[in-house]
Amino acid sequence: MLAETICSAVSAAGLGIAAVTAYRRRFLTATRIVAYALVPLGLVLTGAVEWIASTAFSPAAWVGVGVLGLAWVLFMTTRAVERRSLGRAAKGGARQGAIAPSASAPAPGSTRAVGRASRPAAPPKGKPRTAGQDDDFSDIEAILKKHGI
Missing domain, CATH: 1.20.5 (Single alpha-helices involved in coiled-coils or other helix-helix interfaces)
Incomplete structure:
Protein backbone atom coordinates (compact mmCIF):
# COMPACT_ATOMS: atom_id res chain seq x y z
CA MET A 1 0.00 0.00 0.00
CA LEU A 2 2.85 2.37 0.82
CA ALA A 3 4.68 1.60 -2.43
CA GLU A 4 1.57 2.36 -4.47
CA THR A 5 1.15 5.70 -2.73
CA ILE A 6 4.78 6.66 -3.33
CA CYS A 7 4.60 5.69 -7.02
CA SER A 8 1.40 7.67 -7.48
CA ALA A 9 2.97 10.73 -5.81
CA VAL A 10 6.07 10.47 -8.02
CA SER A 11 3.85 10.28 -11.11
CA ALA A 12 1.82 13.30 -10.01
CA ALA A 13 4.97 15.32 -9.34
CA GLY A 14 6.39 14.35 -12.74
CA LEU A 15 3.20 15.41 -14.49
CA GLY A 16 3.35 18.76 -12.67
CA ILE A 17 6.92 19.32 -13.78
CA ALA A 18 5.92 18.40 -17.34
CA ALA A 19 3.11 20.96 -17.23
CA VAL A 20 5.52 23.71 -16.16
CA THR A 21 7.98 22.65 -18.87
CA ALA A 22 5.23 22.73 -21.51
CA TYR A 23 4.20 26.19 -20.28
CA ARG A 24 7.76 27.32 -21.06
CA ARG A 25 7.24 26.04 -24.63
CA ARG A 26 9.69 23.16 -24.35
CA PHE A 27 7.28 20.56 -25.66
CA LEU A 28 9.78 17.83 -26.55
CA THR A 29 11.25 17.87 -23.05
CA ALA A 30 7.78 18.00 -21.51
CA THR A 31 6.72 14.94 -23.49
CA ARG A 32 9.78 13.05 -22.27
CA ILE A 33 9.01 14.00 -18.67
CA VAL A 34 5.42 12.78 -19.07
CA ALA A 35 6.72 9.45 -20.39
CA TYR A 36 8.99 9.03 -17.36
CA ALA A 37 6.22 10.14 -14.98
CA LEU A 38 3.79 7.54 -16.31
CA VAL A 39 6.13 4.59 -15.68
CA PRO A 40 5.56 4.37 -11.87
CA LEU A 41 1.82 4.74 -12.39
CA GLY A 42 1.86 1.93 -14.95
CA LEU A 43 3.80 -0.30 -12.54
CA VAL A 44 1.20 0.30 -9.85
CA LEU A 45 -1.72 -0.43 -12.15
CA THR A 46 -0.22 -3.69 -13.48
CA GLY A 47 0.56 -5.00 -10.02
CA ALA A 48 4.29 -5.07 -10.67
CA VAL A 49 4.97 -3.03 -7.53
CA GLU A 50 3.36 -5.70 -5.37
CA TRP A 51 5.32 -8.41 -7.13
CA ILE A 52 8.57 -6.46 -6.73
CA ALA A 53 7.91 -5.87 -3.04
CA SER A 54 7.24 -9.56 -2.40
CA THR A 55 10.31 -10.55 -4.41
CA ALA A 56 12.66 -8.07 -2.74
CA PHE A 57 12.33 -9.76 0.64
CA SER A 58 12.50 -13.36 -0.62
CA GLY A 92 45.90 -14.14 -39.88
CA GLY A 93 43.87 -14.47 -43.08
CA ALA A 94 44.75 -10.93 -44.07
CA ARG A 95 48.43 -11.70 -43.68
CA GLN A 96 48.25 -14.79 -45.86
CA GLY A 97 46.22 -13.10 -48.58
CA ALA A 98 48.09 -9.82 -48.50
CA ILE A 99 48.61 -7.99 -51.78
CA ALA A 100 52.11 -8.07 -53.15
CA PRO A 101 53.87 -4.70 -53.57
CA SER A 102 54.06 -5.21 -57.35
CA ALA A 103 50.29 -5.69 -57.55
CA SER A 104 49.79 -1.93 -57.76
CA ALA A 105 51.69 -1.81 -61.04
CA PRO A 106 49.59 -2.01 -64.22
CA ALA A 107 49.16 -5.38 -65.88
CA PRO A 108 51.67 -6.28 -68.63
CA GLY A 109 50.33 -5.52 -72.07
CA SER A 110 47.98 -2.78 -70.93
CA THR A 111 48.02 0.49 -72.85
CA ARG A 112 49.37 2.43 -69.90
CA ALA A 113 52.30 0.05 -69.43
CA VAL A 114 53.15 0.17 -73.13
CA GLY A 115 52.92 3.96 -73.17
CA ARG A 116 55.32 4.22 -70.28
CA ALA A 117 57.77 1.72 -71.68
CA SER A 118 57.96 3.46 -75.06
CA ARG A 119 58.41 6.92 -73.58
CA PRO A 120 62.04 7.91 -73.03
CA ALA A 121 63.04 9.17 -69.63
CA ALA A 122 63.27 12.95 -69.47
CA PRO A 123 66.67 14.39 -68.66
CA PRO A 124 66.86 16.27 -65.37
CA LYS A 125 66.28 20.00 -65.70
CA GLY A 126 67.97 22.77 -63.82
CA LYS A 127 71.16 22.67 -61.82
CA PRO A 128 72.45 19.32 -60.50
CA ARG A 129 71.54 18.32 -56.97
CA THR A 130 73.95 18.07 -54.11
CA ALA A 131 74.36 14.92 -52.02
CA GLY A 132 72.27 16.29 -49.11
CA GLN A 133 69.30 17.07 -51.33
CA ASP A 134 69.50 13.70 -53.04
CA ASP A 135 69.13 11.86 -49.74
CA ASP A 136 66.01 13.80 -48.83
CA PHE A 137 64.10 13.09 -52.01
CA SER A 138 65.39 9.63 -52.97
CA ASP A 139 62.36 7.85 -51.49
CA ILE A 140 59.97 10.17 -53.25
CA GLU A 141 61.79 9.75 -56.56
CA ALA A 142 61.65 5.97 -56.24
CA ILE A 143 57.89 6.08 -55.71
CA LEU A 144 57.39 8.44 -58.65
CA LYS A 145 59.55 6.27 -60.92
CA LYS A 146 57.62 3.19 -59.88
CA HIS A 147 54.40 4.82 -61.05
CA GLY A 148 55.97 6.23 -64.22
CA ILE A 149 55.73 9.87 -63.27
Whole structure:
Protein backbone atom coordinates (compact mmCIF):
# COMPACT_ATOMS: atom_id res chain seq x y z
CA MET A 1 0.00 0.00 0.00
CA LEU A 2 2.85 2.37 0.82
CA ALA A 3 4.68 1.60 -2.43
CA GLU A 4 1.57 2.36 -4.47
CA THR A 5 1.15 5.70 -2.73
CA ILE A 6 4.78 6.66 -3.33
CA CYS A 7 4.60 5.69 -7.02
CA SER A 8 1.40 7.67 -7.48
CA ALA A 9 2.97 10.73 -5.81
CA VAL A 10 6.07 10.47 -8.02
CA SER A 11 3.85 10.28 -11.11
CA ALA A 12 1.82 13.30 -10.01
CA ALA A 13 4.97 15.32 -9.34
CA GLY A 14 6.39 14.35 -12.74
CA LEU A 15 3.20 15.41 -14.49
CA GLY A 16 3.35 18.76 -12.67
CA ILE A 17 6.92 19.32 -13.78
CA ALA A 18 5.92 18.40 -17.34
CA ALA A 19 3.11 20.96 -17.23
CA VAL A 20 5.52 23.71 -16.16
CA THR A 21 7.98 22.65 -18.87
CA ALA A 22 5.23 22.73 -21.51
CA TYR A 23 4.20 26.19 -20.28
CA ARG A 24 7.76 27.32 -21.06
CA ARG A 25 7.24 26.04 -24.63
CA ARG A 26 9.69 23.16 -24.35
CA PHE A 27 7.28 20.56 -25.66
CA LEU A 28 9.78 17.83 -26.55
CA THR A 29 11.25 17.87 -23.05
CA ALA A 30 7.78 18.00 -21.51
CA THR A 31 6.72 14.94 -23.49
CA ARG A 32 9.78 13.05 -22.27
CA ILE A 33 9.01 14.00 -18.67
CA VAL A 34 5.42 12.78 -19.07
CA ALA A 35 6.72 9.45 -20.39
CA TYR A 36 8.99 9.03 -17.36
CA ALA A 37 6.22 10.14 -14.98
CA LEU A 38 3.79 7.54 -16.31
CA VAL A 39 6.13 4.59 -15.68
CA PRO A 40 5.56 4.37 -11.87
CA LEU A 41 1.82 4.74 -12.39
CA GLY A 42 1.86 1.93 -14.95
CA LEU A 43 3.80 -0.30 -12.54
CA VAL A 44 1.20 0.30 -9.85
CA LEU A 45 -1.72 -0.43 -12.15
CA THR A 46 -0.22 -3.69 -13.48
CA GLY A 47 0.56 -5.00 -10.02
CA ALA A 48 4.29 -5.07 -10.67
CA VAL A 49 4.97 -3.03 -7.53
CA GLU A 50 3.36 -5.70 -5.37
CA TRP A 51 5.32 -8.41 -7.13
CA ILE A 52 8.57 -6.46 -6.73
CA ALA A 53 7.91 -5.87 -3.04
CA SER A 54 7.24 -9.56 -2.40
CA THR A 55 10.31 -10.55 -4.41
CA ALA A 56 12.66 -8.07 -2.74
CA PHE A 57 12.33 -9.76 0.64
CA SER A 58 12.50 -13.36 -0.62
CA PRO A 59 15.86 -15.18 -0.23
CA ALA A 60 14.93 -17.63 -3.01
CA ALA A 61 14.35 -14.71 -5.36
CA TRP A 62 17.81 -13.32 -4.61
CA VAL A 63 19.40 -16.70 -5.30
CA GLY A 64 17.56 -16.69 -8.62
CA VAL A 65 18.87 -13.21 -9.39
CA GLY A 66 22.40 -14.44 -8.63
CA VAL A 67 21.98 -17.44 -10.95
CA LEU A 68 20.70 -15.17 -13.72
CA GLY A 69 23.67 -12.84 -13.17
CA LEU A 70 26.09 -15.77 -13.40
CA ALA A 71 24.44 -16.92 -16.63
CA TRP A 72 24.77 -13.42 -18.07
CA VAL A 73 28.48 -13.24 -17.13
CA LEU A 74 29.08 -16.62 -18.78
CA PHE A 75 27.30 -15.52 -21.97
CA MET A 76 29.29 -12.30 -22.16
CA THR A 77 32.59 -14.09 -21.47
CA THR A 78 32.01 -16.63 -24.23
CA ARG A 79 30.99 -13.86 -26.60
CA ALA A 80 34.16 -11.89 -25.86
CA VAL A 81 36.34 -14.97 -26.35
CA GLU A 82 34.57 -15.78 -29.61
CA ARG A 83 35.05 -12.25 -30.93
CA ARG A 84 38.69 -12.33 -29.97
CA SER A 85 39.31 -15.61 -31.77
CA LEU A 86 37.45 -14.38 -34.87
CA GLY A 87 39.53 -11.20 -34.82
CA ARG A 88 42.75 -13.19 -34.70
CA ALA A 89 41.57 -15.45 -37.53
CA ALA A 90 40.74 -12.41 -39.66
CA LYS A 91 44.15 -10.86 -39.03
CA GLY A 92 45.90 -14.14 -39.88
CA GLY A 93 43.87 -14.47 -43.08
CA ALA A 94 44.75 -10.93 -44.07
CA ARG A 95 48.43 -11.70 -43.68
CA GLN A 96 48.25 -14.79 -45.86
CA GLY A 97 46.22 -13.10 -48.58
CA ALA A 98 48.09 -9.82 -48.50
CA ILE A 99 48.61 -7.99 -51.78
CA ALA A 100 52.11 -8.07 -53.15
CA PRO A 101 53.87 -4.70 -53.57
CA SER A 102 54.06 -5.21 -57.35
CA ALA A 103 50.29 -5.69 -57.55
CA SER A 104 49.79 -1.93 -57.76
CA ALA A 105 51.69 -1.81 -61.04
CA PRO A 106 49.59 -2.01 -64.22
CA ALA A 107 49.16 -5.38 -65.88
CA PRO A 108 51.67 -6.28 -68.63
CA GLY A 109 50.33 -5.52 -72.07
CA SER A 110 47.98 -2.78 -70.93
CA THR A 111 48.02 0.49 -72.85
CA ARG A 112 49.37 2.43 -69.90
CA ALA A 113 52.30 0.05 -69.43
CA VAL A 114 53.15 0.17 -73.13
CA GLY A 115 52.92 3.96 -73.17
CA ARG A 116 55.32 4.22 -70.28
CA ALA A 117 57.77 1.72 -71.68
CA SER A 118 57.96 3.46 -75.06
CA ARG A 119 58.41 6.92 -73.58
CA PRO A 120 62.04 7.91 -73.03
CA ALA A 121 63.04 9.17 -69.63
CA ALA A 122 63.27 12.95 -69.47
CA PRO A 123 66.67 14.39 -68.66
CA PRO A 124 66.86 16.27 -65.37
CA LYS A 125 66.28 20.00 -65.70
CA GLY A 126 67.97 22.77 -63.82
CA LYS A 127 71.16 22.67 -61.82
CA PRO A 128 72.45 19.32 -60.50
CA ARG A 129 71.54 18.32 -56.97
CA THR A 130 73.95 18.07 -54.11
CA ALA A 131 74.36 14.92 -52.02
CA GLY A 132 72.27 16.29 -49.11
CA GLN A 133 69.30 17.07 -51.33
CA ASP A 134 69.50 13.70 -53.04
CA ASP A 135 69.13 11.86 -49.74
CA ASP A 136 66.01 13.80 -48.83
CA PHE A 137 64.10 13.09 -52.01
CA SER A 138 65.39 9.63 -52.97
CA ASP A 139 62.36 7.85 -51.49
CA ILE A 140 59.97 10.17 -53.25
CA GLU A 141 61.79 9.75 -56.56
CA ALA A 142 61.65 5.97 -56.24
CA ILE A 143 57.89 6.08 -55.71
CA LEU A 144 57.39 8.44 -58.65
CA LYS A 145 59.55 6.27 -60.92
CA LYS A 146 57.62 3.19 -59.88
CA HIS A 147 54.40 4.82 -61.05
CA GLY A 148 55.97 6.23 -64.22
CA ILE A 149 55.73 9.87 -63.27
